[in-house]
Amino acid sequence: xxxxxxxLLTGAMVLSLTACGNSSSGNAPEQSGSSAEAATESxxxxxxxxxxxxxxxxxxxxxxxxAGEDTNAENYQxxxxxxxxxxxxxxxxxSGSSAETFKARVISDFEMGSEPDVLFYFNGVDSNPFVExxxxxxxxxxxxxxxxxxxxxxxxxxxxxxxxxKNYSVPVNGYWEGLFVNKAVCEAAGVDIPxxxxxxxxxxxxxxxxxxxxxxxxxxxxxEIPHYWFEFCIYxxxxxxxxxxxxxxxxxxxxxxxxxxIGDMKTLYEKGFLPxxxxxxxxxxxxxxxxxxxxxxxxDGSWKVGGIEGAxxxxxxxxVTYVPGKNNRKSTDIIGGLSSGRYITKKAWxxxxxxxxxxxxxxxxxxxxxxxxxxxxxxxxxxxGTQVDESQLSSLAVAGLDMVEGATGMAGAVQxxxxxxxxxxxxxxxxxxxxxxxxxxxxxxxxxxLVAAGQQE
Amino acid sequence: xxxxxxxNKKPVIFFLVPAFLFLAVFLYYPFMQNILNSxxxxxxxxxxxxxxxxxxxxxxxxxxxxxxxxxxxxNTVKMIAATVIGQLGIAIVLALMVDNIKKGxxxxxxxxxFPIVIAATALGLLFNLVFLYDKGMLNQMxxxxxxxxxxxxxxxxxxxxxxxxxxxxxYVGFYxxxxxxxxxxxxxxxxxxxxxxxxxxxxRVRYISLPLLHNVICTxxxxxxxxxxxxxxxxxxxxPKGMPSNSTWLTGTYMYYHAFESHNVDYSSAISVLIxxxxxxxxRIVNAVFKEKDY
Numbered sequence: 001x002x003x004x005x006x007x008l009l010t011g012a013m014v015l016s017l018t019a020c021g022n023s024s025s026g027n028a029p030e031q032s033g034s035s036a037e038a039a040t041e042s043x044x045x046x047x048x049x050x051x052x053x054x055x056x057x058x059x060x061x062x063x064x065x066x067a068g069e070d071t072n073a074e075n076y077q078x079x080x081x082x083x084x085x086x087x088x089x090x091x092x093x094x095s096g097s098s099a100e101t102f103k104a105r106v107i108s109d110f111e112m113g114s115e116p117d118v119l120f121y122f123n124g125v126d127s128n129p130f131v132e133x134x135x136x137x138x139x140x141x142x143x144x145x146x147x148x149x150x151x152x153x154x155x156x157x158x159x160x161x162x163x164x165x166k167n168y169s170v171p172v173n174g175y176w177e178g179l180f181v182n183k184a185v186c187e188a189a190g191v192d193i194p195x196x197x198x199x200x201x202x203x204x205x206x207x208x209x210x211x212x213x214x215x216x217x218x219x220x221x222x223x224e225i226p227h228y229w230f231e232f233c234i235y236x237x238x239x240x241x242x243x244x245x246x247x248x249x250x251x252x253x254x255x256x257x258x259x260x261x262i263g264d265m266k267t268l269y270e271k272g273f274l275p276x277x278x279x280x281x282x283x284x285x286x287x288x289x290x291x292x293x294x295x296x297x298x299x300d301g302s303w304k305v306g307g308i309e310g311a312x313x314x315x316x317x318x319x320v321t322y323v324p325g326k327n328n329r330k331s332t333d334i335i336g337g338l339s340s341g342r343y344i345t346k347k348a349w350x351x352x353x354x355x356x357x358x359x360x361x362x363x364x365x366x367x368x369x370x371x372x373x374x375x376x377x378x379x380x381x382x383x384x385g386t387q388v389d390e391s392q393l394s395s396l397a398v399a400g401l402d403m404v405e406g407a408t409g410m411a412g413a414v415q416x417x418x419x420x421x422x423x424x425x426x427x428x429x430x431x432x433x434x435x436x437x438x439x440x441x442x443x444x445x446x447x448x449x450l451v452a453a454g455q456q457e
Numbered sequence: 458x459x460x461x462x463x464x465n466k467k468p469v470i471f472f473l474v475p476a477f478l479f480l481a482v483f484l485y486y487p488f489m490q491n492i493l494n495s496x497x498x499x500x501x502x503x504x505x506x507x508x509x510x511x512x513x514x515x516x517x518x519x520x521x522x523x524x525x526x527x528x529x530x531x532n533t534v535k536m537i538a539a540t541v542i543g544q545l546g547i548a549i550v551l552a553l554m555v556d557n558i559k560k561g562x563x564x565x566x567x568x569x570x571f572p573i574v575i576a577a578t579a580l581g582l583l584f585n586l587v588f589l590y591d592k593g594m595l596n597q598m599x600x601x602x603x604x605x606x607x608x609x610x611x612x613x614x615x616x617x618x619x620x621x622x623x624x625x626x627x628y629v630g631f632y633x634x635x636x637x638x639x640x641x642x643x644x645x646x647x648x649x650x651x652x653x654x655x656x657x658x659x660x661r662v663r664y665i666s667l668p669l670l671h672n673v674i675c676t677x678x679x680x681x682x683x684x685x686x687x688x689x690x691x692x693x694x695x696x697p698k699g700m701p702s703n704s705t706w707l708t709g710t711y712m713y714y715h716a717f718e719s720h721n722v723d724y725s726s727a728i729s730v731l732i733x734x735x736x737x738x739x740x741r742i743v744n745a746v747f748k749e750k751d752y
Contacts, residue, residue: 101502101717108503129504223700277590280611280701289591420720421500428719431702454500 064120068097117348169341176336200326219295234261240409337412422450543625548632581694639673
């Protein structure tokens with residue numbers, strides 16, 4: 001009897017384990033591998049059968065970063081619901097927050113052959129593995145079949161792949177970087193807010209005056225987020241056309257520009273223009289200094305507009321302007337670009353049932369109207385520009401739009417061409433660099449060696 | 458009939474196999490794969506290896522030269538010391554004191570155990586606010602008492618101490634509960650006999666409580682040391698990327714950094730192999746030091 005009972009219990013346990021396994025894979029948002037395909041097939045079920053008999057609705061597996069706290073997560077859900085209703089097709093959404101685990105999942109899906117049909121993903125070095133593997137279709141190839149595909153976009157701004165310079169993705173919303181200003185601090189210190197005409201030297205004088213008045217001129221954590229200042233400081237020794245060219249050696253023109261730019265960051269630290277705890281503070285702490293009226297300036301991206309709006313009750317106290325320039329870089333030359341876009345995977349392209357649906361879905365999601373809705377104040381590649389109702393925007397957001405409109409040049413962030421591993425000597429080593437414990441040229445040389453090693457691999 | 462089930466081991470094996478398979482698939486196989494990965498070139502999480510390192514032991518040579526690994530090892534040793542002395546030491550003192558009071562034992566048990574149920578990430582954020590440079594609780598208190606200059610509790614001089622205090626504080630309650638349970642198991646007869654013989658409170662603790670608590674303390678010691686080797690979440694929340702100036706790395710945080718931040722996955726695998734080796738060695742040493750006694 002007891003033996004029977006033991007066998008029954010064992011059987012029940014094994015069954016329950018199997019059941020748990022089934023339910024978890026069935027509910028998992030990240031469909032991958034054969035489970036994703038199985039889910040697709042089961043969801044599409046009759047649709048697939050109908051497709052076989054001719055032109056019926058299909059199910060697309062779509063992966064994006066519009067999830068979690070992303071400001072466009074709701075817009076995205078509304079958009080795909082409307083598209084599904086309009087076309088009768090089904091979206092199998094496997095979106096996830098843009099974190100390292102998400103990136104790992106996407107890369108892993110491509111490796112395992114379980115990639116989605118449509119992917120919204122980064123177009124910099126992060127996309128290299130699947131572009132190199134030929135697992136996504138270029139815009140050029142798509143246009144051979146669908147000549148009107150993404151013709152509302154400027155080809156030069158689509159965000160060409162670092163692998164072969166071709167466009168593979170259709171961008172939606174991009175970014176810009178600018179100098180956010182706490183007006184009250186500038187007023188209290190008796191300085192004018194920098195404008196398009198302010199030079200770097202004048203900016204240094206402004207910072208000195210602010211410091212003398214007892215405020216912190218620049219809110220920045222060189223321990224955690226030095227890259228915004230890195231971009232503009234080296235940009236000051238280059239131009240929009242040359243900023244994105246990686247140095248081949250520390251001694252060439254670009255290498256010297258990098259060394260000089262990082263030298264300027266060291267000067268900022270030595271002059272005491274940064275928070276006293278810049279080498280031990282987090283980005284959140286220095287941002288709070290800026291919000292609390294203890295620091296005057298902050299370099300950050302277009303995404304920070306929403307962050308500042310959420311952190312203050314007096315948004316009119318903040319504005320954004322150009323980062324003062326020097327040498328050949330005009331102050332109105334900004335950093336910006338479109339760092340992600342919508343890809344069609346080769347697997348979906350080669351599937352006659354899905355090909356048209358993928359093209360239709362991306363065309364719908366990248367229409368002028370939809371891009372305007374998603375982009376708001378950020379940069380886009382639309383030929384006609386965004387259709388934004390400025391009356392609905394805060395004064396800070398309008399200032400951002402004005403800044404982009406008045407820009408004389410735009411270059412993408414050069415750090416996007418450097419892998420995370422290669423960034424370590426300069427970005428993580430910044431505290432040692434600005435305190436003089438590490439040599440700038442040696443750190444840049446080490447970074448370039450890592451870049452070269454990565455390219456050889 | 459009734460004893461037959463105990464003689465027949467087949468059902469027992471049947472129960473053990475699923476758990477063994479689970480461990481084999483989700484622990485032993487990844488571990489073996491991780492050892493292989495440490496000899497390969499892997500530049501992205503999720504991507505396959507691009508071949509073997511040249512030479513294949515490159516990462517282990519790099520480990521020997523890496524100044525941050527030395528910092529991480531030294532800090533981990535400091536963390537072990539802080540854990541044993543801080544967590545276990547404070548827990549013993551608290552347990553002995555609470556055991557000596559007649560009223561309020563339940564209250565103190567709850568109060569001291571409470572930090573355990575708070576998520577480490579929440580504790581990290583809480584202590585970030587306590588140690589914050591500008592407007593932090595400690596700096597505000599210092600200002601009340603007339604201090605004119607703010608202290609950066611996260612600078613090079615204070616960082617390790619600032620990290621160890623919350624880590625220590627978090628787990629005191631865990632060992633406190635184990636120890637007080639051990640104290641409750643000591644017969645009152647022994648204390649009564651000692652009292653009749655004229656022993657003072659301190660003598661009762663010295664000659665009855667502590668010796669009879671020896672095995673419990675040993676278990677807590679092993680748990681504390683192995684726990685210190687694995688500590689990750691709270692230090693990472695308070696001091697991401699080894700801030701400031703690579704001075705607060707622990708083996709766990711440094712491994713995580715290379716896997717998820719710098720994308721040097723193969724080097725991260727090598728660090729994790731090092732952590733396992735250190736864990737095995739430390740566990741053997743700790744088992745030898747905290748040897749349990751038979752009474």
